[in-house]
Amino acid sequence: KAGVTQTPRYLIKTRGQQVTLSCSPISGHRSVSWYQQTPGQGLQFLFEYFSETQRNKGNFPGRFSGRQFSNSRSEMNVSTLELGDSALYLCASSWTTGSNQPQHFGDGTRLSIL
Amino acid sequence: GQQLNQSPQSMFIQEGEDVSMNCTSSSIFNTWLWYKQEPGEGPVLLIALYKAGELTSNGRLTAQFGITRKDSFLNISASIPSDVGIYFCAGQRAGETSGSRLTFGEGTQLTVNP
Numbered sequence: 001k002a003g004v005t006q007t008p009r010y011l012i013k014t015r016g017q018q019v020t021l022s023c024s025p026i027s028g029h030r031s032v033s034w035y036q037q038t039p040g041q042g043l044q045f046l047f048e049y050f051s052e053t054q055r056n057k058g059n060f061p062g063r064f065s066g067r068q069f070s071n072s073r074s075e076m077n078v079s080t081l082e083l084g085d086s087a088l089y090l091c092a093s094s095w096t097t098g099s100n101q102p103q104h105f106g107d108g109t110r111l112s113i114l
Numbered sequence: 115g116q117q118l119n120q121s122p123q124s125m126f127i128q129e130g131e132d133v134s135m136n137c138t139s140s141s142i143f144n145t146w147l148w149y150k151q152e153p154g155e156g157p158v159l160l161i162a163l164y165k166a167g168e169l170t171s172n173g174r175l176t177a178q179f180g181i182t183r184k185d186s187f188l189n190i191s192a193s194i195p196s197d198v199g200i201y202f203c204a205g206q207r208a209g210e211t212s213g214s215r216l217t218f219g220e221g222t223q224l225t226v227n228p
Contacts, residue, residue, distance in 0.1 A: 105156035
């Protein structure tokens with residue numbers, strides 16, 4: 001069974017640019033969540049999508065946005081990139097949404113801002 | 115920011131030793147999960163706990179959901195070199211607005227000397 005797939009694995013951008021990251025969940029999983037991982041802040045929740053709707057959002061500026069498609073695949077977009085956006089962006093999926101739904105992670109997209 | 119206090123931050127042990135790490139919170143969680151992350155990879159789910167007082171094993175790993183619902187611990191018995199990695203605890207809250215959102219601890223870096 002294929003796991004969570006994230007593309008691309010590595011990305012280098014400059015300040016002010018925008019970027020789109022992609023996530024394909026485990027087959028049959030309908031909930032997709034995004035996390036940012038940095039050495040200073042650890043793993044921080046960005047947002048969750050379920051049935052093409054954003055279910056909840058973490059404490060990140062509006063430059064961070066996402067969407068989910070009818071096949072449950074999700075994209076995350078960051079506009080007007082800042083140096084502090086350099087991080088590992090992780091996507092996780094679960095069957096449905098809720099507090100009893102263990103999430104399974106992809107290997108992430110490493111974003112570097114120059 | 116982080117709401118789970120995980121300790122210790124790092125551990126250096128000899129192969130064959132047992133390891134214990136724990137997580138505490140000031141608030142209640144419905145579900146506790148333990149993940150392991152190795153360099154260049156996303157977190158891998160080790161154990162999920164759904165009920166206060168629950169004790170669950172996965173091979174040499176044993177985890178417990180504290181009866182106050184504010185803490186959890188993970189034990190690794192007879193450690194081996196491939197146990198090296200960063201171990202994270204994570205909690206999920208109940209409620210419509212929480213969804214599947216995970217709150218993470220800071221991680222425990224485990225080093226095993228052969």
